[in-house]
Amino acid sequence: MKKSNLLILMFAMTLASCGEQQMPDNMRSLATGYEMYSVHCENCHGAEGEGLARLIPPLKNSDFIKKYPDSIAGIIRHGQKGEILVNGIKYNLAMPSNSVLTDDELSQLVNYVKIRFGSVKQ
Ligand code: HEC
Structure with a gap:
């Protein structure tokens, strides 16, 4: 894992566990993205x-x-x-559609995926 990814991950985990109070919006957003990705x-x-063999494509460096x-966002929402x-x-x-995520959660997840998996420069 790239060092920067590891840092983001640790950061997100810490934030996820420290609750809502006084968390800046962009950090809360990453924490939500992390949580949504795990679930x-x-x-x-x-x-x-990393994906799975030739069955499920990787997101990392995709x-x-x-x-x-x-x-x-459309892929997540509609499959x-x-x-x-x-x-x-x-x-x-x-890939199945996901109608459980709220619009906010969806956009936070999309941001998280882009940042975490290195497809967007930070
Ligand atoms: C049940 C397994 C499954 C789940 C759960 C799932 N995916 Fe997928 N995903 C797939 C498969 C299979 C494909 C390739 C579909 C195809 O062959 O057309 C795919 C394709 C993708 C792609 C486009 C290809 C790529 O790798 O860049 C993205 C982006 C993606 N998924 C993101 C997500 C995100 C984010 C979530 C969580 C909300 C998610 N997927 C949940 C199985 C899954």
Whole structure:
């Protein structure tokens, strides 16, 4: 894990455990993103965003996310199926839609995914 990722992770975990009081908005947002990722994404995409063999694509350094950063929210909300190419490998399984996340949680999760998995410069 890159040092910066590790720092973000530790930071988010600390924030998640210290509750709501006096937490600046952007930090609370990262903490929520971390929490949402653990609950809704980690099972499939892995704790490190590494994906699973040729079945589930990685989020870590995903060129798909770099190419289509604006599609992430829609993919999470509506799911994704059909063949896609991620880092030169073809995947073709269905990702289920998620209607449980609120709009706020969704946007915080998207930010978190972009920052955590290195697809956006910090
Ligand atoms: C049940 C397993 C499963 C869960 C849960 C899941 N995904 Fe996926 N995800 C997939 C699969 C499978 C694909 C590839 C779909 C295809 O082949 O078209 C995918 C594709 C993606 C992609 C586009 C490809 C890439 O790797 O860049 C993104 C981004 C993504 N998922 C993010 C998420 C996020 C964020 C969550 C949490 C809300 C999540 N996924 C939850 C299985 C899952």
